[in-house]
Amino acid sequence: MISHSLPLKAETHGYWLVVNQQKIYWPPTQHGLHYSSMAELVPFFGEPEQSGTLGLFNGKPVYYWVLNDQRQDEENWLNPRQLLQQGEAVFELAARAVQVALFLQTHRYCGQCGSAMQLVSWELAALCHRCGHRCYPRIAPCVLVAVVKDDQLLLARSSRHKAGFFSILAGFVESAETLEQAAVREVKEEVGIDIDQLEYVGSQPWPFPHSLMTGFIARYVGGAIRCQPNEIEEAHWFDLAALPEVPPLQTLSGQMIEQVKQRIAGNKKAT
Template identity: 90%
Template sequence: MISHSLPLQADTQGYWLIVNQQRLYWPEAQHGLHFSRMAELVPLFGEPEQSGALGEFEGKPVYYWVVNDQRDDEENWQNPRQLLRYGDAVFELAARAVQVALFMQTHRFCGQCGSAMHLVSWELAALCHRCGHRCYPRIAPCVLVAVVKGEQLLLARSSRHKAGFFSILAGFVESAETLEQAAIREVKEEVGIDIDQLEYVGSQPWPFPHSLMTGFIARYVGGDIRCQPNEIEEAHWFEPDALPEVPPVQTLSGQMIEQVKQQIAGNKKAT
């Protein structure tokens, strides 16, 4: 549980994640979480607009520190995805810091009556003392689907990606929809094919700005590839040993692609 009521003093010591406009202070010379006393940060960043306890790392406390002013040292600020190279534990703390900062920034006033919101001390929530409206951080579930046909994997290039870069299919879950229903619908909408035998793989927080990625491997049932206009530029079936540029294995999509490659290789050996 994240506590926002913990009083932070000048001598409060621990790891610090400095957040500014959905980015984290992480200069090239910094090869891990920054450990210091709170007093050492004030000359560098000024007084925080928000700060609090975030969790623990290697048995020591981790705190977040939010500043929203314009910064001159743009090269020292990274988005959380760039911190994947430091491992899951660091990335998850970075993702949490960015998402907590966004939650506090977007819930200063009650969406029901317009009064000021106040942070709840015992859970991550904002409460309106006037009308009782309580808000929690928004989490947008998203499905990732690796579609397999025989010994081939379906990969697509989004209109947002550079030429030559492909990944598995993805889409947001809609209201009153299960994860499996969303996966089937998104694949049908984006490339026009039908799938079944969905196998859950895992999940990964994705702070852009507040998504939770959930992964499935599915079997191709039928249909021809028809790319959704303005969404999918191209989609093809690929052999595991002839893949284009794909996401790194630090991402859930990259891990799923690697898992499919290993499954297909295992099936070949078995036959």
């Protein structure tokens, strides 16, 4: 539950996530979330442009602290993905902090009449008191699809990834489209093949900048690999015993690849 009901006071104690331009302050000497009072942070960062409550960690409150000045020490600022190794709870709080900060920064003025927006006290929303326009944080659903053919898994490398690094297919959901329809369309667009028997696996917030990843395992039906220009550099069927470099297990895509491996290994044992 995120609350913005009252400004935080100097004596407020809790865990703090300091956000600046979509990155979290996390110096190399810091191990775990930083616990202190708000007053202790002011000498280091100055007064926050925005602050509020994110949730709880180990039974204690977690707050965000938004800055927008230039960063002089880039090595002390990490994107949330770099905090995956701190555990799921820390990653989710960091992702939420970055997404809330982006919402606050991009909704200072009403997109309908141009007046100043104000946060409401009972939910995370910005309200224009002049025209009544209300805005909520944007969440962009994205589908991940692990396509299986016999004992092989389809992996692709996008133009944004380094050579040798492959992952399952991904794409954003379009307006008036179901998650399943998006999965079928994205696979067809990106690699030219058809799928069916979609099985929902799970979801993961992904703050780049405001995505929600939703995962499906699907069966290959037909078609030959034909990579979408300017989007997919290469795609191949891989034997699960000889996979290339893939996303880590802390990510939903990495978990799905591991699930496919275990499922196929189990099927082989059963037969």
